[in-house]
Amino acid sequence: MRLLDAPPDDGHLLERLVSAVGAELTGCCVAGALAGPGGAVPVVRAVPGGADPAAAGALLDAVVTAVDGEPGSEPRGDLSTGPYADVSDELDSAGRPPGGALVVPVLVRGAVIGAIGVLVPGGGPVPPADAAFVEAVAVAAGGVIERSHAFAATLELLEDARRQGDLLDAISDAIVSCDADGVIVSWNSGAERLYGYSSGDAVGCDLLALLATACVADGVERSAAQMLRDVTTAGRWEGELRERRSDAAPLTVLSSVSALHAADDGGPAGYVFVNRDVTEQRRQEHEAAHDVLTGLPNRRRLVGRIRDAVERVRRGGGPMAVLFLDLDGFKPVNDRHGHAVGDELLIRIAGRLTGTVRSTDFVARLGGDEFVVVLEQFGGVERLMPVLRRILHAVEEPMELSTATVAVSTSIGVALAGDTDAPAELVVDPEDLVKAADEAMYRAKRRPGHVAFADPELDPHWSATEPTG
Known part of the structure; x- marks a missing residue:
């Protein structure tokens, strides 16, 4: 635990406290010391009339020894194990006149910042009431010094802020x-x-x-x-x-x-x-990457998303699918009810698509009535079928728009990537995936189920899941 460096005002405070203790404990010698960068610094000693100067000097030596050390050292001797230390034996062994003595540490957040020592000349012990009084003074001193340090730090911050104010305001x-x-x-x-x-x-x-x-x-x-x-x-x-x-x-x-x-x-x-x-x-940046009408990502953003998805497939993230959707029946709605209704329809379709797939999936609009959905980690072709069916049903549900109730449907082309046994070797261009799904979509328009795969061998998977009768 580091000792706190004592600012200059701490010495003045401790000097006043030592004088106050000396005035209260009539006939006792009182000394104080502070921890400093170069070791303990004697602050003051109060020597009553008739007291042995040698005994007072011994007390000050004991106080300095208790606080001795660079800021950062631990309490020494009995100071590390109790609220105060009895240093009578130390004085006796040094050849000083005997007398009851104690040293009380001044602590700030558990670290020794100083000490106050008391010596009763003539060999009598320090009375318990006097010891308790000195301990209370030391505790109060630690609290005052801690608050003064905090206040000084605050003033320093405020002064720094004031000095830097003109510079900051120019930024x-x-x-x-x-x-x-x-x-x-x-x-x-x-x-x-x-x-x-x-x-x-x-x-x-x-x-x-x-x-x-x-x-x-x-x-x-x-x-x-x-x-x-x-x-x-x-x-x-x-x-x-x-x-x-x-x-x-x-x-x-x-x-x-x-x-x-x-x-x-x-x-x-x-x-x-x-x-x-x-x-x-x-x-x-958002406008450059999103469709103005629907707010969906546009082709530019789509290509980047597919590129990232391909990389995840290569790292073992499972297969991915690109679904190319083209609305069936959109042109008659647009021609009959006008472009405003057509735009409203496209906005509603965009909302239905994003609400049908997972939040981790990706929906984009390429323009006109064409949309693309990117699916990742869907668990294989068989798991893809329910997703395709939900998309078809979501689009086909009639919509009550501002001036008309309309209904459209969609055809979906599906291109898969990473569905082989060696996804780490996958090399595919995002535009090629979109093109493959687009071409499959045109085949889907001619199929009863309105879904076709870029790999025609997968088409039977969809046919097997279509409702019969």
């Missing part, structure tokens, strides 16, 4: 610091511009609650509590935060979070967030 990024409990302690001009809260409004609030913060790292959403645990463990975290401005407008910010210097208990004293607004950038 366009939002720079926010909070204490270990997440309470905001600084809020620069960049944060005011980004979030719409003034420094006066923000300081003192819970940071994560104020901004409704959600965290995303490597595409995986995690709780704010988990993010802070990561910062505590690694000292730093980088990722995206989903937050809200004061006017409730959503924000996406790229955030770098660092832990402030460790507190005495090993945990961080607080956190510093450096946040950059990437809302517009992410919006543009």
Whole structure:
């Protein structure tokens, strides 16, 4: 356990306490010492009139010995096993005049920062009441010194923040610091511009609650509590935060979070967030990868997803399937009821498809009335049949739109990958898989069950599962 370095004011405090103890314990010698970077530092000794100076010197030596050592050393001798140590024998063995004596450590969070010693000249023991009094003074001294250290650290942080204020305000990024409990302690001009809260409004609030913060790292959403645990463990975290401005407008910010210097208990004293607004950038990226009408991923995003899925198949993740869907009967609906109804129909179909497959599956729109579904880890061809049937039924269910009730159906082409005995050797281009499923879809339009596989040998699997009669 480390000793705490004593700031200059600690010596003044201990000097006053030694004088007070000397005034209370009439006729006793009282001495004090503090732990310092180079060893114990004698602070003061109170020698009443008529007391033997040699005895008082011996007491001070004993106090210094008790505190001796660099900050970081453990309590010595009896100080490590009891609330105070009787040093009479030490004085006697040193040839000092006999007398009852004790040394009481001054502790801050279990570490020795100083000591107070008392000597009763003439050989009498230290009365229990006097010993209890000195012990109480030492405990009080430790508490006052601990609070003064904490206050000094706070003042230092505030002064650092004041000195850095002009620099932080000149930075366009939002720079926010909070204490270990997440309470905001600084809020620069960049944060005011980004979030719409003034420094006066923000300081003192819970940071994560104020901004409704959600965290995303490597595409995986995690709780704010988990993010802070990561910062505590690694000292730093980088990722995206989903937050809200004061006017409730959503924000996406790229955030770098660092832990402030460790507190005495090993945990961080607080956190510093450096946040950059990437809302517009992410919006543009989303639009570039998604269909404007339905919000589904577009071909560009689809190709990337298939490429990732193929790699998972190669690593033993099981087979994958690409389903190419083309709506049957969409053009008559569009021609009869107009493009607005047609668009409404496509939006409704997109919702039905995403609601039919698993959340881990992937649904994209290629344009017009064409959709693609990517399935992974479905357990083989036989397990695929119920999924195909659910998709067919979901699309065929009549829809009540704003101005009409309409019904369409779909034809599905299926291309599989990784269904061989050597998936690690799989080499396939995503566009080739989509093309194979597209070609199978045109065969499906001519089949009664409206499903066809890129490998025609698999078509009987679907025929065997079709309802009869």
